[in-house]
Amino acid sequence: MSSPASLRMESVTVDFGGLRALSSVSIEIKAGEVVGIIGPNGAGKTTLFNVLTGLVTPTSGSLYINGQARKWPRIHELADIGISRTLQGVGLFGELSVSENLLVGATHSQKPNLFLALFGLNGRTEGLAKERVESTMRQFGISQYGAQRASDLPYPIAKRVALARAVISNPTTLLLDEPAGGLGAEDISWLKDFVLRFRRDRSVLLVEHHMDVIMSVCDRIYVLNFGELIAHGTPDEIRKNPAVIAAYLGGEATE
Ligand SMILES: Nc1ncnc2c1ncn2[C@@H]1O[C@H](COP(=O)(O)OP(=O)(O)OP(=O)(O)O)[C@@H](O)[C@H]1O
Ligand SMILES: [Mg+2]
Incomplete structure (x- = not known):
């Protein structure tokens, strides 16, 4: 950092x-x-x-x-x-899971591009990004929601995930x-x-x-x-x- x-x-x-x-x-x-x-x-x-x-x-x-x-x-x-930001409201990718939303934030591209996030990384980078997703979810107390679709989350949890996604890029x-x-x-x-x-x-x-x-x-x-x-x-x-x-x-x- x-x-x-x-x-x-x-x-x-x-x-x-x-x-x-x-x-x-x-x-x-x-x-x-x-x-x-x-x-x-x-x-x-x-x-x-x-x-x-x-x-x-x-x-x-x-x-x-x-x-x-x-x-x-x-x-x-x-x-x-x-610079990283959260959006007014929630602004998550509703169809993606919590951990996928975080992975998008973790890959240092602020472009909403899950394809790049998942497949544009080499194995080592992908491993590091996934570790980072896990540790950020723990830090924000949202690990139990990792596999849930963002659109299904209770509002306060969705807000917390949005904050975690903004912070994960350090x-x-x-x-x-x-x-x-x-x-x-x-x-x-x-x-x-x-x-x-x-x-x-x-x-x-x-x-x-x-x-x-x-x-x-x-x-x-x-x-x-x-x-x-x-x-x-x-x-x-x-x-x-x-x-x-x-x-x-x-x-x-x-x-
Ligand atoms: N893309 C846009 N095109 C046209 N007008 C816009 C656009 N974005 C914002 N505005 C207008 O600019 C003004 C400022 O909007 P802005 O969203 O920045 O306010 P805000 O202070 O964030 O308000 P709030 O507290 O309601 O979120 C408003 O009149 C809004 O309608
Ligand atoms: Mg506003």
Whole structure:
């Protein structure tokens, strides 16, 4: 594993036709930080992740990794840069088993290509990948579900498998899009512990509506509203920020 990188996105604007989803947004994740991105529904949080992971090309804006300007990464370059993500909701391959889903994540290609994952490896690499799948399933407490189809899993287990699939490639920067969404108190508590353990030597960018999760694990928080960055600060600063309070009271209230 390489050491975590600092990432900086500067003046990122994304237009979808006439809709400006992000308007000159700048954010930075320093190595080893947990950085939160919050904001009401439709604020542009997932779009920001999509820009950083090659799913959306911004209209304008720049990316710096460890201070060096570079092109926006393409999906297949993410593993080399050390970036991995979960999708909002679950985003597993429903027809595949849990261990097959993890194998896709383990083969260092972020392309959803099971064929490559299973047959594009030589015997030794395949053995290592399978060992890694086993140990990751143990680490996430999901070994007993290994042979189950992802679409048959209870929701909290599916969320945990999605997290395991993102982590198995050993990323140095992990992007989590609403990892606590739909979970109960026990799973949320597990998730908080997971984020705090992970950040001991790596970085996390966390999009979340659960304010208790954001406030208890983030070092710094950025707040988006209608594609604009309206605030940035520590959890305490954000909690008291009038613009943030107004954005949440004016939009959909979240816990
Ligand atoms: N591919 C797309 N094409 C057109 N519009 C899009 C696309 N992706 C997102 N949008 C729009 O951009 C805006 C920001 O969406 P985004 O999904 O980034 O919001 P979000 O902050 O993640 O919201 P939520 O909390 O509901 O997940 C929304 O108005 C959305 O409808
Ligand atoms: Mg979203």
